[in-house]
Amino acid sequence: MGSGEDSDGKRSLPEHLERMRSRVEVGSKVPSNSEGVYYSGAYSSMGVDNSLSVSDLEKRLKVKILEKEKDRIVFELIGIDAPIANTIRRILLSEVPTMAIEKVSFFANSSVIHEEILAHRLGLIPLDVDPNLFDYMEEGAEPSEVNALKFRLKVQCTKVAAVPAEAKPSLKYHNSDVFSSMLEWEPIGEQAEVFGSKPPKPVNDDILIAKLRPGQEIDLEVLAVKGISKDHAKWSPVATAFYRMLPQVELLKSIEGADAIELKDMCPSNCFDIEESGKAVAVRPGQCTMCRECIRHGDWEEKIRLSRVRDHFIFSIESTGAIAPEDLFMRALQVLVDKCGNVVERLTESLDVSSAQARASTNKEHLSHLTRMSTGR
Amino acid sequence: GRSSSWRLVASSVVEFVTLGIGMGSSGGDRSLEVAGDDPSCVTIVLRGEDHTMGNAVRYMLARRPGVEFAGYSIPHPSEDRLNIRVQTVAGGESAAEAFGGSVRDLAGVADVIAKSFLGALEEFSTSMKR
Numbered sequence: 001m002g003s004g005e006d007s008d009g010k011r012s013l014p015e016h017l018e019r020m021r022s023r024v025e026v027g028s029k030v031p032s033n034s035e036g037v038y039y040s041g042a043y044s045s046m047g048v049d050n051s052l053s054v055s056d057l058e059k060r061l062k063v064k065i066l067e068k069e070k071d072r073i074v075f076e077l078i079g080i081d082a083p084i085a086n087t088i089r090r091i092l093l094s095e096v097p098t099m100a101i102e103k104v105s106f107f108a109n110s111s112v113i114h115e116e117i118l119a120h121r122l123g124l125i126p127l128d129v130d131p132n133l134f135d136y137m138e139e140g141a142e143p144s145e146v147n148a149l150k151f152r153l154k155v156q157c158t159k160v161a162a163v164p165a166e167a168k169p170s171l172k173y174h175n176s177d178v179f180s181s182m183l184e185w186e187p188i189g190e191q192a193e194v195f196g197s198k199p200p201k202p203v204n205d206d207i208l209i210a211k212l213r214p215g216q217e218i219d220l221e222v223l224a225v226k227g228i229s230k231d232h233a234k235w236s237p238v239a240t241a242f243y244r245m246l247p248q249v250e251l252l253k254s255i256e257g258a259d260a261i262e263l264k265d266m267c268p269s270n271c272f273d274i275e276e277s278g279k280a281v282a283v284r285p286g287q288c289t290m291c292r293e294c295i296r297h298g299d300w301e302e303k304i305r306l307s308r309v310r311d312h313f314i315f316s317i318e319s320t321g322a323i324a325p326e327d328l329f330m331r332a333l334q335v336l337v338d339k340c341g342n343v344v345e346r347l348t349e350s351l352d353v354s355s356a357q358a359r360a361s362t363n364k365e366h367l368s369h370l371t372r373m374s375t376g377r
Numbered sequence: 378g379r380s381s382s383w384r385l386v387a388s389s390v391v392e393f394v395t396l397g398i399g400m401g402s403s404g405g406d407r408s409l410e411v412a413g414d415d416p417s418c419v420t421i422v423l424r425g426e427d428h429t430m431g432n433a434v435r436y437m438l439a440r441r442p443g444v445e446f447a448g449y450s451i452p453h454p455s456e457d458r459l460n461i462r463v464q465t466v467a468g469g470e471s472a473a474e475a476f477g478g479s480v481r482d483l484a485g486v487a488d489v490i491a492k493s494f495l496g497a498l499e500e501f502s503t504s505m506k507r
Contacts, residue, residue, distance in 0.1 A: 038439040052440035054485035063493040065501035075497065077490070083436035084486060090429040326498055333487045333494075339430055340484035343423065346409035347477050 011047050024245065026306040028295045036081055036310055066314070071239075073325035076246075077313045085243055085313045091332040092241040094230040097131045098322055099149060099200075100124075101224045101234075108219040113210045118218070121210075122153075123234040125180050126203040126320040127224055133194070137225045145189035149200050149224040152184045157212035176212055181205035183222075200224075203321035237328055239318040246312035247290060249282035250305040256280070263304075266294055286314075411473055419472035423459040427451065431459050437479035437486070443469040444479075 013021065025032045040051035060079040067074040077085065104119040111118075129149065137147035157175045169176045180202040187195065210218060229236040249271060255263055260280035264272045268291060273283040288306070295301040317325040413419035423430070431449040438447035438461075446464035463472040470478070 038436055040440050040442050040444065049442075050440070051442040052437075054482050054489060057486055058489045061489055061493050063490070063497035065497050068501060068505075075494075080486075080490065081436065083432045084490075087429050087433040088490075095429070326494075329494060330491060333491045336433075336487045337484045339426070340480050340487070343409065343426075343430065343434075343480050344477060346423075347411075347421075347473070347480070350409045350411055351473060 013043060013046070013048055017043070022310050023248070023307040024310055026290050026292065026308065028292055028301050036083075038081065038083075068326070071319045071321055071325060072317070073329070074314065074316045077243075077315060079311055080313065081311055082245075085315075087336065088329075088332050089241055089243060089315075091335050092238055092317060092328060093236070095228050095335050096237045096323075096328060096331050097136075097226050097228050098235050098237045098320075099127045099129045099131050099134065099224050099226055100232075101127070101151070101222045102227070103223040103225075105221045106219070107221070108217050111210050111212050111216045111218050118210060118220070122222055123232070125183075125207055125209075126322055127200060128203045128322050129195075129200040129224075130323070131226045134226045136227070143188070143223050145187075145191045145194075147225060148188065149191075150186040150188055151222045151224065152186055152220070153178070153182055153209075153222070154184075154217075154219045155182055155212065156217045157214050159214040173212075173214055177208055178210040178212060178218060179205060180207035180209060182209075186221075237320060237323050237331075239320055241315070241317045241328075243313045243315045245308035245310065246314060247285050247288035248307045248309055249285040249288055250307070251280065251282060251303065252305055253303045254279055255303060263294060268293060413472070416471040416473065417465045417467060417469075419463055419476070421461045421463065421473075421476055423461065424457045426459045431461065433483055434461060434476070434480055437483045438463055438475060441475055441479050441482070444475050 012018070020033055021037045024034050037050065040049070042050045044050075057079065062078040063075060064078075065073065065075045101119075101122045104115070104122055106115050109115055109118065113121075127149070134149075135147050137143065141147065143150070155175050155178050157173055160172055160174055163172045165172070183202060185195075185200050212218070227235040256278045260272075260274050260278060263280045264274055267288075269284075269287040269289050271282055271284045271288050272280050274280055290306060290308075292306065294304050295306060315329075317328055319325045319328055323331065408424055410422040411419055412422060428451065431451065435447050435449040438444050441447075443466050444463065445466050446462065449459065449461045451459055461476065463476050465472050465475050
C-alpha cells in the first residue's frame with residue numbers, strides 16, 4: 001500500500017500520514033478520520049504508491065482463526081479494507097441461499113392459530129439441508145425433486161383418560177404441543193436415494209409451532225424452496241454475522257500508582273493490568289468496546305489514545321445450523337465471484353452491442369453518401 | 378474435509394460461471410449500460426445491484442493506478458439503479474477497460490481471501506489436535 005518495505009527501495013510515508021491512513025481515531029466526543037484513503041494517487045506527490053493489485057494483497061493478507069465451534073466461527077482478516085469486509089458481511093447477511101418453507105397447503109386447521117400465522121411460523125423454521133443441492137424454483141414452475149422439499153404435518157390433540165383436571169396439560173393431553181420434530185419429510189422422485197442417509201429435517205427439533213387442546217387438529221403439507229435473505233429473512237443462513245475493527249489502546253504517558261489503580265477499575269472490559277512496577281499496561285486491548293470511559297473525565301484524554309486499525313477485521317459468523325460457519329464464509333466469497341462474473345458478462349455484451357451499433361451507423365452514413373452522389377445532388 | 382472441494386476462480390481466468398444468484402430467482406433486469414461520449418469519462422449503470430457491489434467495485438477502481446476518479450451512487454432506493462462513475466488518466470486505459478479490470482480484480486481478491494482462509498482453517502485444526 002505504499003508504505004512498503006524499505007528493503008524494496010520503496011519510500012514510506014511520514015509517521016503522521018501513515019497514522020492517518022491506517023487508524024480511525026476515537027475521541028471522547030466523536031470519532032474522527034473514519035474515511036479511508038483509497039485513491040491510488042493519494043501520495044503521488046511524495047513518491048509513495050497507494051495502489052493495490054491482487055498480487056499485492058496476496059503478499060499482505062493474513063487470516064487467523066480465533067474460535068471455531070459447531071455453529072460459530074471467529075477469525076481475523078488482516079490486510080483488507082472496509083469496503084471489501086463490508087461487502088462480504090452484506091453477502092453473508094442477505095445473499096447466501098438456504099432452503100425454507102414457502103408454500104403451505106392446509107387440509108385441516110381447527111386450532112386457535114390462524115392459517116397465515118402458522119404458515120409464517122413454519123417459514124421461519126431453519127431447515128437442515130444443503131441448498132447447493134437444489135435449483136431455484138421459477139415463478140409458476142412445477143415443484144420437482146430439484147427445486148422443492150415436501151413435508152407433512154398432521155397432529156391431533158386428544159384427552160388422556162383418568163388424569164385429574166388439576167394436572168399439567170402435558171399429562172392431561174396427548175399432542176397438546178406441536179413441535180418442529182413432528183414435520184415429516186416426504187421425498188419427491190429421486191430424493192429418497194439422494195437424501196437417504198441424511199433426511200432433510202428442521203435444524204432444531206424443539207421449536208414450538210402451535211398449541212392444541214382435545215378435538216383440535218392441524219393437517220397440512222408444505223413446500224420448501226431455495227431463496228435468499230434479501231427476498232425474505234426466513235432464508236437467512238446466519239443468526240448474525242458481524243465484524244469489529246481491531247481496537248488499539250495507547251498510553252501516551254506513564255500511568256502509575258493511584259492513577260493506575262483508578263484506570264484498571266474504571267475499565268468495564270478489564271483491558272488494563274498493573275505491573276509489579278506499579279505501572280498500568282493495556283494488556284487486553286482486544287476486549288476494548290470503545291466505551292471511552294477511560295477518556296471521558298478530567299484530563300484522561302491526554303493520557304490515553306483510543307483508535308481502531310483500519311485494515312484489521314475480527315469477523316464473527318453465527319450460523320442458523322443448516323450450513324457450517326466456515327462454509328458460509330466460503331459461499332459468500334463464491335457469491336461475490338459470481339456477481340463479478342455476471343457484471344463482466346454484462347459489460348462484454350453491452351460493449352459488443354455498442355460496437356455493433358457503431359458499425360451499423362457508419363454503414364448507414366456511407367450508404368447515404370453514395371445515394372446523394374448517384375442522384376446528382 | 379468439506380472445505381477442500383471448493384471451486385475457486387483465479388483472477389487470471391477470464392471466464393466466469395454465472396449462477397444468477399438472487400437476480401435469476403426474482404427475474405430482475407440484468408442489463409448494463411455504458412453512458413458517456415468520452416471513453417475516459419464514463420458512467421456505468423447497473424441494475425439489480427446495490428451497495429454490496431457498488432462500494433466494492435468503487436474501492437477496487439480507486440486503488441487502480443490510472444484511475445483519476447471513482448464513485449458510485451444509488452439515486453433512490455425505490456429505483457433499481459446503481460451508477461458507477463469512472464474517469465481515467467489521459468493516454469491510459471479507457472474507463473470501461475478500467476471498470477472491467479477492477480471487477481475481475483475483485484473476483485481475484487475474493488479468490489485470495491478464500492485460499493488464505495482455507496489455509497487458516499488447516500492451521501487451526503492442526504493446532505487443535507496438538
